Every structure is written in C-alpha cells, then in structure tokens.
Amino acid sequence: MCPANTVACGVPTRMYSCNSATGDCAASSSGTYDSLESCNSACTIGNRYECDSSSGTCSSDPSGTYATLTECESYCSLPDNKYSCTNGVCATSASGNYDSLSACK
Numbered sequence: 001m002c003p004a005n006t007v008a009c010g011v012p013t014r015m016y017s018c019n020s021a022t023g024d025c026a027a028s029s030s031g032t033y034d035s036l037e038s039c040n041s042a043c044t045i046g047n048r049y050e051c052d053s054s055s056g057t058c059s060s061d062p063s064g065t066y067a068t069l070t071e072c073e074s075y076c077s078l079p080d081n082k083y084s085c086t087n088g089v090c091a092t093s094a095s096g097n098y099d100s101l102s103a104c105k
Helices: 036-042 068-077
Strands: 006-008 018-019 026-027 049-053 057-058 083-087 088-090
Touching: 018 036, 026 036, 049 068, 057 068
Parallel strands: none
Antiparallel strands: 018 026, 049 057, 083 088
C-alpha cells in the first residue's frame, strides 16, 4: 500500500499552490491542487475569502483572511449556541452559562 499523495510507491504526486498576489501557480509540496490546470482555473489575483461568523459562511473579499474558499470553509462555522437565564426566561446568548436550552430551564 502506498502513502497518500503518491502515484506509485516512492513517486510523489506533484501538487500545486496558488499565489493570489500574482495569480500564478507553482509546484509545491504543501499545495492543495493536484494538477496545474485545476490550480490555474481557481487561482486569480486578489481572490481571497472571509468568514462571516454570524452566519457560518464564506464570501469573496479582496482583503480576506483566507486564500481559497476551501480553506475558509474548513475554519468557518456557526458559533455554538449558549443560553442564559434572565428573570426566569432562557434565551440564546454568546456569553451564556448553559450549553442547551434544557439545561437552562
């Protein structure tokens, strides 16, 4: 059995990464694309992404934190719901003390 990222045992698969500052692709051992064609089709200048933590979605943003949509989506998710009790009423709260509505009641 061959290790991941190999075509045949001992022969590494060539991977490519995108330089979003220049829009160029280059061979890279830490690349995320398995072909130059797939890298070139996704790699554009300034194409970056940002996570909207309130909705858990990624969108294109020239000054975004993430270079690829895949990278953004791997880190971007909705925050865990927490609950707090105020005057006997439980409600969602980012700083709540309870992990579930039933625990709050």
